[in-house]
Amino acid sequence: MLILGIETSCDETAAAVVRDGREILSNVVVSQIDIFAEYGGVIPEVAARSHLEVMMPVVKKALKDASCTWDEIDAIAVTYAPGLLGSLLIGTLTARTLAVVHNKPLYAVHHLKSHIYANWLGNTDKLPAFPLLALVISGGHTQILSMPAHNQFEIIGTTRDxxxxxxxxKVAKILGLPYPGGPSIAKVAASGNPSKYRLPHPKIPELDFSFSGLKTAVLRAVQKEAGVPISYPSHKLKELLTPQQVADFAASFQKTAVDILAEKMKLALEKHPETKSVVIAGGVSANQELRNTFSDAFFPEPKFSGDNGAMVAAACYYEIQSGVKPTDPYKLNIYPRISIEN
Ligand SMILES: Nc1ncnc2c1ncn2[C@@H]1O[C@H](COP(=O)(O)OP(=O)(O)OP(=O)(O)O)[C@@H](O)[C@H]1O
Ligand SMILES: [Mg+2]
Structure with missing residues (x-):
């Protein structure tokens, strides 16, 4: 079964053709990172307009790279939630129109499902086994999910902030490192000392997370190191740090963030001894320090950690296998904030 997956939930315009949820025939991603590096973050209205400009060329290239015609496409899958309102609208309106024009079944896929199913993409022999625990770590989410079987999700831990x-x-911004901060921190952390600065682990009970305190702890530690009061503007701090101090802060922060995730997953496994596999998903899963720490877990190929259309097609395939029916292209709505459990 050939599925065309379309993804526009944030600042990547993406489309891919995938056979039977795993074999990638094409994968086209146009990122807006260059535009937003200038601003230090995503501007939703600009993101939506950029999607509009490249959406159809991206879909056409996905079909061309896969050497397939519309006749050969069995279904269209699109991200309908969660994400930026204007960005989701461009992707869903495109998919709805294409479904009507080419008379194809249309499937609406939740973005976090897609991130999780990126772990099924590719030619690996070994696939995750159920029941499994999924750790979704991305730009907008930090959640631990229990998956007893394909397409069944229960959130057992989530971030409170x-x-x-x-x-x-945000920590990258404090350190004066370019957007997006994750890869920038990982890069400079390689030459830093992860034990140089002691940063606190939040005392959040059970399997929930909190990361806003860690961000503030880095801010206060940088202000202390630079010898300035807590009222000192954060955007000027970078001028007071040496490259070695930036590297040490990046390494110390990265280690603390990874340790917090590891502690919670250890607790989650104690609470769910029946677990057969641990699956890590979302943009932060590209992080090498994290991959070294979770050596027994499943990770997507790094190029499928961030947003892409192939993972949407993969998630759709397993939805269809689980009996999910197509949606009405004339009625599909978008939901900027909706749980994977809905
Ligand atoms: N190597 C890395 N180390 C740490 N973080 C990373 C790395 N690469 C990317 N990230 C982070 O991943 C995030 C982007 O991931 P993703 O594209 O999945 O998020 P999103 O789609 O914006 O949010 P969501 O999936 O929750 O809607 C950014 O916060 C980015 O800094
Ligand atoms: Mg994402």
């Missing part, structure tokens, strides 16, 4: 990816991005 910032997502871990958001925390990487």
């Amino acid at each position: 910032d997502a871990v990816g958001e925390c990487f991005d």
Whole structure:
């Protein structure tokens, strides 16, 4: 079965053709990172307009790279939630129109499902086994999910404030590192000392997370190191740090963030001894320190950690296998904030 997956939930315009949820025939991603590096973050209205400009060329290239015609496509899958309102609208309106024009069944896929199913993409022999625990760590989410079987999700832990990816991005800003912060921190952390600065682990009970305190702890530690009061503007701190101090802060922060995630997953496994596999998903799963720490877990190929259309097609395939029916292209709505459990 050939599925065209379309993804526009944030600042990547993406489309891919995937056979039977795993074999990638094409994968086209146009990132807006260059535009937003200038601003230090995503501007929703600009993101939506950029999607509009490249959406159809991206879909056409996905079909061309896969050497397939519309006749050969069995279904169209699109991200309908969660994400930026204007960005989701461009992707869903495109998919709805294409479904009507080419008379194809249309499937609406939750973005976090897609991140999780990126772990099924590719030619690996070994696939995750159920029941499994999934750790979703991205720009907008930090959640632990229990998956007893395909397409069944229960959230057993979630962040009470910032997502871990958001925390990487905010700490990078404090350190004067370019957007997006995750890869920038990982890069400079390689030459830093992870034990140089002691940062606190939040005391949040059970399997929930909190990352806003860690961000503030880095801010206070940088102000202390620079010898300035807590009222000192954060955007000027970078001028007071040496490259070695930046590297040491990046390494210390990265280690603390990874340790917090590891502690919670250890607790989650103690509470769910029946677990057969641990699956890590979302943009932060590209992080090498994290991959070294969770050596027994499943990770997507790094190029499928961030947003892409192939993972949407993969998630759709397993939805269809689980009996999910197509949606009405004339009625599909978008939901900027909706749980994977809905
Ligand atoms: N190597 C890395 N180390 C740490 N964080 C990373 C790395 N690469 C990317 N990230 C982080 O991943 C996040 C982007 O991931 P993703 O694209 O999945 O998020 P999103 O789609 O914006 O949010 P969501 O999936 O929750 O809607 C950013 O916060 C980015 O800094
Ligand atoms: Mg994402």
